[in-house]
Amino acid sequence: xxxxxxxxxxTTGLLLISLVLVMVILSFVVGNVIFYPRSxxxxxxxxxxxxxxxxxxxxxxxxxxFRGSRVSLSIGIIGSLVSTLxxxxxxxxxxxxxxxxxxxxxxxxxxxxxxxxxxxxxxxTAYLSPSFWNVVLVIGLLWWPxxxxxxxxxxxxxxxxxxxxxxxxxxxxxxxxxxxxxLPNVLGVVLxxxxxxxxxxxxxxxxxxxxxxxxxxxxxxxxxxxxxxTRGALLQxxxxxxxxxxxxxxxxSLGFILLGMxxxxxxxxxxxxxxxxx
Amino acid sequence: MEGLNDPAMRxxxxxxFFIRKFVRYFTLVFTIIFLNFAMPRxxxxxxxxxxxxxxxxxxxxxxxxLIQSLSAKYGLNKPIFDQFIIYLGNLFRGDLGYSFxxxxxxxxxxxERVPLTLLMTLPPTLLSLVTGAMLGLHLGFNPERAHKKxxxxxxxxxxxxxxxxMAIVAILVFxxxxxxxxxxxxxxxxxxxxxxxxxxxxxxxxxxLFNAAYVAIIMRGLTLEIAEEPFIITAKSKGLSYIKFxxxxxxIPSLAPFLSIAAIELGFTFSGALLVEIAFSWPxxxxxxxxxxxxxxxxxxxATFTMTxxxxxxxxxxxxxxxxAIDPRIRLRENGRN
Numbered sequence: 001x002x003x004x005x006x007x008x009x010x011t012t013g014l015l016l017i018s019l020v021l022v023m024v025i026l027s028f029v030v031g032n033v034i035f036y037p038r039s040x041x042x043x044x045x046x047x048x049x050x051x052x053x054x055x056x057x058x059x060x061x062x063x064x065x066f067r068g069s070r071v072s073l074s075i076g077i078i079g080s081l082v083s084t085l086x087x088x089x090x091x092x093x094x095x096x097x098x099x100x101x102x103x104x105x106x107x108x109x110x111x112x113x114x115x116x117x118x119x120x121x122x123x124x125t126a127y128l129s130p131s132f133w134n135v136v137l138v139i140g141l142l143w144w145p146x147x148x149x150x151x152x153x154x155x156x157x158x159x160x161x162x163x164x165x166x167x168x169x170x171x172x173x174x175x176x177x178x179x180x181x182x183l184p185n186v187l188g189v190v191l192x193x194x195x196x197x198x199x200x201x202x203x204x205x206x207x208x209x210x211x212x213x214x215x216x217x218x219x220x221x222x223x224x225x226x227x228x229x230t231r232g233a234l235l236q237x238x239x240x241x242x243x244x245x246x247x248x249x250x251x252x253s254l255g256f257i258l259l260g261m262x263x264x265x266x267x268x269x270x271x272x273x274x275x276x277x278x
Numbered sequence: 279m280e281g282l283n284d285p286a287m288r289x290x291x292x293x294x295f296f297i298r299k300f301v302r303y304f305t306l307v308f309t310i311i312f313l314n315f316a317m318p319r320x321x322x323x324x325x326x327x328x329x330x331x332x333x334x335x336x337x338x339x340x341x342x343x344l345i346q347s348l349s350a351k352y353g354l355n356k357p358i359f360d361q362f363i364i365y366l367g368n369l370f371r372g373d374l375g376y377s378f379x380x381x382x383x384x385x386x387x388x389x390e391r392v393p394l395t396l397l398m399t400l401p402p403t404l405l406s407l408v409t410g411a412m413l414g415l416h417l418g419f420n421p422e423r424a425h426k427k428x429x430x431x432x433x434x435x436x437x438x439x440x441x442x443x444m445a446i447v448a449i450l451v452f453x454x455x456x457x458x459x460x461x462x463x464x465x466x467x468x469x470x471x472x473x474x475x476x477x478x479x480x481x482x483x484x485x486x487l488f489n490a491a492y493v494a495i496i497m498r499g500l501t502l503e504i505a506e507e508p509f510i511i512t513a514k515s516k517g518l519s520y521i522k523f524x525x526x527x528x529x530i531p532s533l534a535p536f537l538s539i540a541a542i543e544l545g546f547t548f549s550g551a552l553l554v555e556i557a558f559s560w561p562x563x564x565x566x567x568x569x570x571x572x573x574x575x576x577x578x579x580x581a582t583f584t585m586t587x588x589x590x591x592x593x594x595x596x597x598x599x600x601x602x603a604i605d606p607r608i609r610l611r612e613n614g615r616n
Contacts, residue, residue, distance in 0.1 A: 107305075111305065111306060113542055114541075114542070114545065114591055115309070115310060115313075116587055116590045117545060118552070119549060119552070119567065120587070122567060122579070122583070123580060123583045126571055126574075126576065127321040127576070128322070199438070203440060207440065207442075207549070207550075210440075210442060210553060210556070211567070211568050211571055212568070212571050212572055213571060225442075225446070228446075229556070234446060234449060235454075237450070242443075243447065246439070246440065246443035249443065250440065250443070253438040254438035257434060257437065257438055258434060261434075
């Protein structure tokens with residue numbers, strides 16, 4: 001039914017993701033060996049000694065990008081994991097149990113799908129202080145509604161299928177059916193959403209950092225962009241400080257979007273199931 | 279089904295639809311206002327800091343009398359429910375608090391900046407809704423053709439690029455290297471038309487490009503999905519003309535789901551546009567938000583969140599009404615459900 005061979009989209013996505021993974025591994029393995037120490041001259045353009053030039057403090061931009069890959073990717077993956085877990089449980093319970101539980105969870109999903117997430121994340125992160133785990137938490141707690149809606153739609157379909165009706169007929173408990181039979185059958189949707197949410201989480205983290213809400217001692221790609229904006233690299237024309245981090249963000253999110261959309265096609269998740277119940 | 283042709287039945291269905299929608303949007307607005315009330319009070323840390331902003335808080339902790347008077351104004355020594363009533367009262371009087379980084383009432387700042395945000399986001403968003411929908415419809419029909427595949431890939435790339443970064447690169451290329459457009463800032467009343475337009479070209483293009491890519495991707499997916507429905511096969515086998523087929527059987531049926539999905543994702547694109555403001559130093563809501571973060575001006579930050587959220591909710595309500603007007607199936611589904 002589902003082909004094993006990856007599609008063109010999935011292959012390209014995987015290729016881009018592995019490039020980023022290579023970057024992350026390199027940043028650990030070779031660490032300070034091939035990377036350059038702080039040079040004396042701020043905003044020096046790309047050269048033999050600093051392949052991507054230096055920033056306003058004379059730090060090597062390439063080193064910053066490699067180190068930033070760890071932060072951006074780990075926040076992306078963990079944030080997406082949290083949001084996908086929440087969305088899956090809410091969606092599966094809501095779609096399978098129906099009734100008043102579905103009404104309440106559907107109402108909650110419906111509220112949080114409309115309220116713009118990024119501005120709310122900005123306010124929350126500003127209050128909580130922008131540490132690594134706070135950013136993960138804020139993204140994870142606010143990015144679940146779309147997942148919940150898609151999982152709910154699939155669970156709703158499954159509920160009326162014959163094998164589930166059979167299980168209900170032999171008096172299996174609801175919790176048992178949800179965890180043993182509904183969840184395994186929505187795994188395709190969940191996987192696709194997990195991969196797509198990684199790209200969203202990376203973009204959201206970059207947005208938060210760009211506005212100045214990130215841990216400056218552990219700079220992500222967005223943080224590099226923030227400092228380039230606030231410390232005048234743009235007006236200096238020091239393109240090497242802000243073009244590469246943007247390319248890194250775009251490339252990574254493109255990788256996960258392609259893979260995620262490829263998976264959506266594989267599991268036949270159309271955009272129409274996004275439409276709400278209300 | 280037949281009941282829908284009976285005018286009395288129809289009117290009562292319409293009423294129940296509008297009541298349900300009204301309840302939905304009322305709850306949304308209430309939730310936003312409640313979040314706004316609850317966030318500074320429930321966060322770890324001193325609520326006084328979050329209610330007044332860093333600057334005033336710094337002054338206030340050295341001055342007990344100031345704390346007393348500020349606490350009295352917000353009713354902070356009263357039970358939480360009374361605080362909420364006081365808060366609602368202030369809100370309805372248009373009192374959003376005072377921004378100490380600007381030295382002005384917040385309501386004044388917001389009133390000045392909302393129009394600038396709308397000026398920056400509305401025209402390119404409307405433009406990209408139309409062009410993106412048309413492009414997506416075209417791409418989703420016979421999607422296997424080579425040029426359509428190429429364009430779709432390009433759209434994916436555009437969609438992955440953060441719009442504020444696209445804005446920065448656009449400034450680098452068009453303002454710094456080629457010196458064609460101003461580096462930033464919004465048009466103001468005293469400007470000539472040409473200068474005003476030159477300020478708007480880059481922000482408009484960036485937002486339109488990002489949104490159009492996004493809208494086209496949604497529409498393409500919908501068209502692919504609708505093309506598999508049985509009524510498409512019927513329409514094809516009837517031998518309808520190409521245009522008639524495309525408009526009546528592909529475009530019209532996809533319009534309502536398209537609107538509701540576009541509305542859901544509107545928050546995402548709108549947030550992107552807010553960040554674009556920062557790159558262009560365009561003093562709208564996003565730029566204000568950024569300044570509030572930098573200055574730790576929490577009351578101002580809260581107010582910008584509330585306003586942006588309300589704008590998104592309003593846009594959603596409009597999209598809801600539009601899909602209801604466009605698609606008879608919505609009326610059936612909305613009213614026949616459960």
